[in-house]
Amino acid sequence: xxxxxxxxxxxxxxxxxxxxxxxxxxxxxxxxxxxxxxxxxxxxxxxxxxxxxxxxxxxxxxxxxxxxxxxxxxxxxxxxxxxxxxxxxxxxxxxxxxxxxxxxxxxxxxxxxxxxxxxxxxxxxxxxxxxxxxxxxxxxxxxxxxxxxxxxxxxxxxxxxxxxxxxxxxxxxxxxxxxxxxxxxxxxxxxxxxxxxxxxxxxxxxxxxxxxxxxxxxxxxxxxxxxxxxxxxxxxxxxxxxxxxxxxxxxxxxxxxxxxxxxxxxxxxxxxxxxxxxxxxxxxxxxxxxxxxxxxxxxxxxxxxxxxxxxxxxxxxxxxxxxxxxxxxxxxxxxxxxxxxxxxxxxxxxxxxxxxxxxxxxxxxxxxxxxxxxxxxxxxxxxxxxxxxxxxxxxxxxxxxxxxxxxxxxxxxxxxxxxxxxxxxxxxxxxxxxxxxxxxx
Amino acid sequence: xxxxxxxxxxxxxxxxxxxxxxxxxxxxxxxxxxxxxxxxxxxxxxxxxxxxxxxxxxxxxxxxxxxxxxxxxxxxxxxxxxxxxxxxxxxxxxxxxxxxxxxxxxxxxxxxxxxxxxxxxxxxxxxxxxxxxxxxxxxxxxxxxxxxxxxxxxxxxxxxxxxxxxxxxxxxxxxxxxxxxxxxxxxxxxxxxxxxxxxxxxxxxxxxxxxxxxxxxxxxxxxxxxxxxxxxxxxxxxxxxxxxxxxxxxxxxxxxxxxxxxxxxxxxxxxxxxxxxxxxxxxxxxxxxxxxxxxxxxxxxxxxxxxxxxxxxxxxxxxxxxxxxxxxxxxxxxxxxxxxxxxxxxxxxxxxxxxxxxxxxxxxxxxxxxxxxxxxxxxxxxxxxxxxxxxxxxxxxxxxxxxxxxxxxxxxxxxxxxxxxxxxxx
Numbered sequence: 001x002x003x004x005x006x007x008x009x010x011x012x013x014x015x016x017x018x019x020x021x022x023x024x025x026x027x028x029x030x031x032x033x034x035x036x037x038x039x040x041x042x043x044x045x046x047x048x049x050x051x052x053x054x055x056x057x058x059x060x061x062x063x064x065x066x067x068x069x070x071x072x073x074x075x076x077x078x079x080x081x082x083x084x085x086x087x088x089x090x091x092x093x094x095x096x097x098x099x100x101x102x103x104x105x106x107x108x109x110x111x112x113x114x115x116x117x118x119x120x121x122x123x124x125x126x127x128x129x130x131x132x133x134x135x136x137x138x139x140x141x142x143x144x145x146x147x148x149x150x151x152x153x154x155x156x157x158x159x160x161x162x163x164x165x166x167x168x169x170x171x172x173x174x175x176x177x178x179x180x181x182x183x184x185x186x187x188x189x190x191x192x193x194x195x196x197x198x199x200x201x202x203x204x205x206x207x208x209x210x211x212x213x214x215x216x217x218x219x220x221x222x223x224x225x226x227x228x229x230x231x232x233x234x235x236x237x238x239x240x241x242x243x244x245x246x247x248x249x250x251x252x253x254x255x256x257x258x259x260x261x262x263x264x265x266x267x268x269x270x271x272x273x274x275x276x277x278x279x280x281x282x283x284x285x286x287x288x289x290x291x292x293x294x295x296x297x298x299x300x301x302x303x304x305x306x307x308x309x310x311x312x313x314x315x316x317x318x319x320x321x322x323x324x325x326x327x328x329x330x331x332x333x334x335x336x337x338x339x340x341x342x343x344x345x346x347x348x349x350x351x352x353x354x355x356x357x358x359x360x361x362x363x364x365x366x367x368x369x370x371x372x373x374x375x376x377x378x379x380x381x382x383x384x385x386x387x388x389x390x391x392x393x394x395x396x397x398x399x400x401x402x403x404x405x406x407x408x409x410x411x412x413x414x415x416x417x418x419x420x421x422x423x424x425x426x427x428x429x430x431x432x433x434x435x436x437x438x439x440x441x
Numbered sequence: 442x443x444x445x446x447x448x449x450x451x452x453x454x455x456x457x458x459x460x461x462x463x464x465x466x467x468x469x470x471x472x473x474x475x476x477x478x479x480x481x482x483x484x485x486x487x488x489x490x491x492x493x494x495x496x497x498x499x500x501x502x503x504x505x506x507x508x509x510x511x512x513x514x515x516x517x518x519x520x521x522x523x524x525x526x527x528x529x530x531x532x533x534x535x536x537x538x539x540x541x542x543x544x545x546x547x548x549x550x551x552x553x554x555x556x557x558x559x560x561x562x563x564x565x566x567x568x569x570x571x572x573x574x575x576x577x578x579x580x581x582x583x584x585x586x587x588x589x590x591x592x593x594x595x596x597x598x599x600x601x602x603x604x605x606x607x608x609x610x611x612x613x614x615x616x617x618x619x620x621x622x623x624x625x626x627x628x629x630x631x632x633x634x635x636x637x638x639x640x641x642x643x644x645x646x647x648x649x650x651x652x653x654x655x656x657x658x659x660x661x662x663x664x665x666x667x668x669x670x671x672x673x674x675x676x677x678x679x680x681x682x683x684x685x686x687x688x689x690x691x692x693x694x695x696x697x698x699x700x701x702x703x704x705x706x707x708x709x710x711x712x713x714x715x716x717x718x719x720x721x722x723x724x725x726x727x728x729x730x731x732x733x734x735x736x737x738x739x740x741x742x743x744x745x746x747x748x749x750x751x752x753x754x755x756x757x758x759x760x761x762x763x764x765x766x767x768x769x770x771x772x773x774x775x776x777x778x779x780x781x782x783x784x785x786x787x788x789x790x791x792x793x794x795x796x797x798x799x800x801x802x803x804x805x806x807x808x809x810x811x812x813x814x815x816x817x818x819x820x821x822x823x824x825x826x827x828x829x830x831x832x833x834x835x836x837x838x839x840x841x842x843x844x845x846x847x848x849x850x851x852x853x854x855x856x857x858x859x860x861x862x863x864x865x866x867x
Binding site for chain 2: 382
């Protein structure tokens with residue numbers, strides 16, 4: 001991505017939904033999907049194109065190519081030289097950016113509604129007409145290396161997270177950072193970018209999402225007149241990713257650095273995602289992680305930060321939106337004089353207690369209330385809605401999967417939550433990471 | 442291709458109701474029933490600049506404790522009550538304000554406003570939560586001790602405002618935070634949280650009469666008058682200095698700045714335009730083009746106008762690998778000097794005006810953002826009419842004004858620069 005705010009990092013769980021606007025969903029003749037989310041509060045639109053390829057689809061030895069190409073997509077086309085598109089968006093007072101995840105790459109603009117068709121023309125143009133020269137590729141590769149130095153190589157906690165992910169996935173490419181490994185980024189060139197572009201940037205592989213002050217019929221007509229002119233390329237590209245073997249060994253990594261003054265802790269489990277879970281299981285994991293670690297009413301916070309207290313912060317988080325098996329994080333900042341080993345034992349205690357003394361009705365309903373309400377709050381942001389639907393479709397979920405999310409959360413039982421904790425919070429499926437001051441290494 | 446038709450520009454100010462509650466509170470409201478939510482943003486003037494010299498972080502700590510138990514609820518029970526209602530309520534503190542952020546589903550309107558009333562009036566400020574929030578602040582400060590970004594900005598601030606409240610750490614110091622007592626917090630609350638330094642804005646599915654009654658319940662019992670320390674105007678110092686803090690990282694983080702233009706200066710809007718041309722948040726800015734796009738020196742490079750109540754600055758930042766940090770800084774200095782000497786081109790000016798005018802609408806696209814912007818305008822002393830005047834002020838910035846503002850803002854081009862990392866050749 002282009003502006004610093006947008007990260008080359010995984011998107012937050014795309015598990016929201018709502019009973020709000022009526023979503024229109026259709027498909028162009030060339031295979032491109034079209035999603036329209038009406039929101040008539042302001043005369044603006046959010047225009048996004050999602051491609052069903054992310055860093056986990058990077059070819060061997062080419063880690064970072066999905067993200068690097070995302071940067072290079074701003075370098076101009078046969079019809080519109082470098083800077084023209086951005087200059088136009090700027091003249092409209094619009095916003096634009098792009099982001100790369102493990103499973104998708106997305107480009108967006110936000111502009112007054114009357115310019116939607118123009119945005120679609122430009123975005124459709126760069127789906128097929130990208131022009132790259134070595135003169136623009138070389139400095140942009142330096143930009144990406146600086147991005148990596150800024151986000152990761154100057155920050156021990158980011159370096160630890162990278163090491164934890166790498167240890168967690170023995171075989172699956174989720175263990176490789178989205179931005180890529182430095183030594184491979186350095187070798188990426190124009191030919192690599194164009195080969196990747198040819199393979200993935202096709203109408204069959206793309207999803208158009210428009211949210212804002214529009215009618216579905218108008219958007220579909222504009223889509224036919226722009227994206228619809230791109231010839232079909234045949235079958236969509238196939239994602240072939242090495243899959244993880246069964247996890248059998250508990251793993252532990254630690255990183256000690258002279259820059260660390262405050263130790264921190266993370267434990268990450270491999271768990272099923274919205275796509276790989278049995279029916280109801282992802283929702284049970286969602287409710288379970290909320291009960292265990294979302295906010296100050298959660299078990300981890302209450303037992304470790306308030307009751308004991310052995311930590312100043314503790315929580316858990318489940319990233320349901322993922323094409324392949326995904327991750328559930330447990331994290332914390334230990335109190336002064338509490339070692340990370342003791343904190344690790346305390347985490348085990350909370351999880352064991354969660355299974356032995358499952359949440360009562362009140363605690364259970366409280367978690368569901370928050371989760372379901374978040375879907376209502378999301379209706380206040382057309383960008384948030386567009387991202388949720390786009391990310392969900394990009395990993396192969398359906399519109400109905402998203403709009404039915406609230407009902408499925410309501411249907412989760414306490415028994416399912418305990419079963420999910422028992423089954424998936426297995427340390428053999430996890431990597432524990434310690435961030436330590438150098439003296440303690 | 443046939444495009445959609447534009448919606449004729451309507452008055453943004455006309456959508457705002459200026460209410461005076463029966464209790465005398467001034468409130469701006471945008472009534473909107475599209476989504477069953479109500480958002481309220483409010484702020485007390487004051488903030489971290491009110492911290493006593495020996496107690497930096499006092500206001501921040503107070504803000505962190507308002508939702509940690511109030512009225513009949515201890516900390517845990519208060520959070521459970523918020524979760525049961527799915528209400529969003531939290532407080533934040535900056536240099537000049539203690540602000541509250543509230544959002545509720547309309548179906549929980551009454552109990553949600555009651556929780557806000559309790560937090561504002563009856564926060565317990567108990568020792569247990571005090572110790573906990575202090576330990577959380579200390580942990581976050583420790584995490585930042587050798588973080589290049591935090592180090593550069595801390596060094597920059599201390600050099601820019603020595604001896605002034607703006608030079609101190611808004612979130613306190615590791616050594617002094619544990620010494621803050623409950624009495625200090627109670628005293629700060631009494632001085633800071635009053636009705637005459639309060640700005641409130643609301644957006645959502647609520648009518649004026651209902652809102653007024655609710656807000657009188659929340660704020661009506663506060664003291665009529667705040668008791669604030671006078672914060673003297675802060676002239677930025679250190680311009681021309683270059684301070685390097687050694688950290689073993691491959692990249693140097695660079696923070697730079699110089700005195701800015703006051704908000705009430707007749708050239709303020711022209712300065713906003715000039716900053717946009719220099720380093721504003723678009724792919725068209727000079728710093729983006731010269732530092733990033735042409736030379737690949739950095740991922741992030743920007744500048745912005747930082748206007749506190751008692752100080753004005755132009756500040757910017759970038760991060761470049763150590764071996765090229767000197768080059769990055771030279772390019773930035775060159776761009777600033779050129780813009781100061783020659784001003785922007787007619788084309789740059791026209792493009793900046795277009796962007797700033799067109800993008801104003803995107804600041805008003807969610808209810809929390811709308812409420813936040815309306816609150817900010819009140820804090821700046823602007824009338825609701827400003828919502829419609831603002832784009833006219835941008836449109837009125839001509840080349841003479843832009844050149845004048847560039848001279849005023851960028852002057853001799855000298856900068857205070859704080860670097861963290863291991864830059865070579867400097």
